[in-house]
Amino acid sequence: MAGYGLATYLTEMGEWYFPEGGSRDFGDYDRIGTGGIRDTRESAQLMANEIGGPVLYNPSHGPINDVAQSFWQKVLFGFGASLARQFAEGVRQLAPGPITVYGHSQGAITVVNAASYVEYPRGSTLNLAAPPISRLHSGLLGGLRGLNVIYRQNYFDVSALYAPSFNPLKFLSGLPGIFMTPYAHSWARAYGP
Amino acid sequence: MKHLRYLSIVLAGLFVHVGCECGKKATSARDASIPKWKRDPYYWYVFRDSVDRDIQHEIAGDKPGGHKKDWNEYWRWRIKIIQETADRNTREEYIIQHRRQVGLPELR
Numbered sequence: 001m002a003g004y005g006l007a008t009y010l011t012e013m014g015e016w017y018f019p020e021g022g023s024r025d026f027g028d029y030d031r032i033g034t035g036g037i038r039d040t041r042e043s044a045q046l047m048a049n050e051i052g053g054p055v056l057y058n059p060s061h062g063p064i065n066d067v068a069q070s071f072w073q074k075v076l077f078g079f080g081a082s083l084a085r086q087f088a089e090g091v092r093q094l095a096p097g098p099i100t101v102y103g104h105s106q107g108a109i110t111v112v113n114a115a116s117y118v119e120y121p122r123g124s125t126l127n128l129a130a131p132p133i134s135r136l137h138s139g140l141l142g143g144l145r146g147l148n149v150i151y152r153q154n155y156f157d158v159s160a161l162y163a164p165s166f167n168p169l170k171f172l173s174g175l176p177g178i179f180m181t182p183y184a185h186s187w188a189r190a191y192g193p
Numbered sequence: 194m195k196h197l198r199y200l201s202i203v204l205a206g207l208f209v210h211v212g213c214e215c216g217k218k219a220t221s222a223r224d225a226s227i228p229k230w231k232r233d234p235y236y237w238y239v240f241r242d243s244v245d246r247d248i249q250h251e252i253a254g255d256k257p258g259g260h261k262k263d264w265n266e267y268w269r270w271r272i273k274i275i276q277e278t279a280d281r282n283t284r285e286e287y288i289i290q291h292r293r294q295v296g297l298p299e300l301r
Contacts, residue, residue: 019259019270019274020274021270021273021274022258022259022260022270022274023259023260025260028258028259028260029258029259030250030258031243031246031258033239046236046278047236047239049274049275049278050236050239050240050243050275050278051239051240051242051243052243052247052258052259052271053243053258095258100242100243100246102239102242104235127239127242129235129238
């Protein structure tokens, strides 16, 4: 499982989805996004329509293998990560100026790791929902690069176990969050603080 | 002991709630291919966030995205591509009302 996760971490490429009826040129957009585990082509297309910008579809290999892939994304900080490189390439081609980046769950790790391959324009916003990456990590990135980081990790979201915060209560709330997943994971990303 | 009993009731309640959520009928054939948990809450959030940002861009006089020639065409396009979402009417109203609140011209 871990080996498979490492293999997909190093080699897997996603597919870009653009809003239906919109330009297929990255330069016509100032926003970009990517989804998390259990992503589907349909959900990537829907997300592209909702944000009005390109979305990188992250192919799913089942929840366990997806989590294994995200494990390597976390511990290797994106070094050699194929998805992060591909996402960075999309970011590089966006319209000049500050951009908005949407990442949910595993997608939030991809967004943060992509910063190793591309410099997000100063003043850009990273909108991280239900992130399995710590506030400290994403906050440092934002502080060092002059980015606005919206970090939405709520109580009872299982990602609180994967990305412990300084709040022990939030961490513990991730335990019942295991039983509420995936519903709580979705709910948390929508109604965060 | 009392606390454990309380916790187990809460957890049982959550299971039931999750079960109820998963059992709801999908609203369209397209939506049915996307798990319920991935559909409404997050997409509704990112939709509102992107619309709010677009309204700020429109107020600032920036060029619309998607290679659209003006903001009217842009908003008509945004409304068109959300027609297959479960809450399309709510979304459309969100765009119309929020633009109206800041005094932007009505869509043609």
